[in-house]
Amino acid sequence: MAKHAPQSHSPAVLNSDDQLPSEPKTTEADLIWNGISSSFMFPAELWADDIPWYKRWSSSINLGYPLVDTPAVIPANATTGPSNQNFTASLSLKYSIIGNWFISATAYHYFDKDLQQAWNPDFTYVFGYSDWRPYTFSLLYSNYGGNRFNPEAGVKHTEFSQGTWSLGWKFPVTKPVIDWLSFTDKGAIGCQIDYNYTPEYFDLESVEYKTQHQTVSLGCKYSIVGNWYVNATAFYYLDSAQKQPWNPDFTYGFGYFDWRPGTITVQYNNYSGNRWNSADRGPDTGRFKDGSISLSYSFKF
Structure with missing residues (x-):
């Protein structure tokens, strides 16, 4: 146990020339x-003192509604493709292992089974380390490919090598730059830069x-006021030949997001093949109507 210096129980007396001690100023x-x-x-x-394992679960239910429902024409053996173009319901579960280490999974229901493509998953999963605080690193593995609960003969439940590893670093936009960009007194901007690697x-x-x-990506979220926000992410492809028609130059979204349990979130997101030059877009992708609207409700056990 650390030892402390003895303390005097009588009040200190200051002369007129004395100054109160000040704590060192925290710098950027x-x-x-x-x-x-x-x-x-x-x-x-913290294993013994941390919250019990059965209280480390959190969950959310979600309805996702695409603005268009035209399926893309891609070879049947593809397990990656355009973002989902089907009305879906999903259930997400997240388990906080300890600290900021976690694992999560989401199961999907497609209201129109005929529109579910090979790359539209029955389930997705993510695990790794992510801290919400600024200036922290994150390391995540995510698999949003065509995972199946009951795959056809010769097909795996999931192709682990087709998931993506992401190493990221978060940072805020601070004064004076935030004053130039924000049009509200309480506006805040947080950003993250990521290196993303997909083995296959x-x-x-x-x-x-x-x-x-x-790829290398830079994403920023502007909290306008309260829980209302807009966000955007730009991507740089280390080898431009690797970019597929559904791989975006940028993504964007906006809406109302509340992280607290027992709250509702409403969002618009566009992850389709957006291009800086609209003439370079693939067919039926990269338009505002290729995004989707989602309604989510979060809760804890």
């Missing part, structure tokens, strides 16, 4: 170092699977 460099140095912590000593991906031009799909 201190905040950056604190965020970096605390990343990926696995506080094993489907290439439409060659109609075969290739390896080592790599």
Whole structure:
């Protein structure tokens, strides 16, 4: 146990020339170092004191409504493709292992089974480390491919190598830049830069699977006021030949998001093949109507 210096029980007397001691001012460099140095912590000593395992679960239910329902024409063996174009219901479960380490999964129901494509999953899953605090690193594995509960003969439930590993770093937009960009007094902007690596991906031009799909992305979220926000993410492809028609140059969204249990979230998101030059868009992708609207309700056990 740490030892403390003895304390006097009589009040200190100050002369007119004396000054009250002041705490060292926390600088931006201190905040950056604190965020970096605390990343990926696995506080094993909290196993006994942390919340019970059965209270580490959280969940949400979601309805997703696409603005168009025209299925894309892509070879049947593809397990990646355009974002879902089907009215869906989903249930998500997240288990907080300890600290900011977690694992989560989502199961989907398609209201029109005929529109479910090979790359539209029955379930998706994500695991890794993610801390909401600024200046922290994150490391995630995510698999949103054509995962199946009951795959056809010779097909796996999931292709792990077709998931994506992402190493990211969060940072806020601070003064004076935030004052130039925000049009509300309480506006805040948080950003994240990621390196994304997918070991195996489907290439439409060659109609075969290739390896080592790599991108760098920069995403920012502008909290306008309260829980209302807009966000956008831009992508840079380390090899432009790897970019598929459904791979976006950028994505965007807006809506009302509340992270607290027992709340409702309403969002519009567009993950389709958006292009900086609209002439480069693939057919039936990259338009505002290729996005979807979602309604979610979150809760804890």
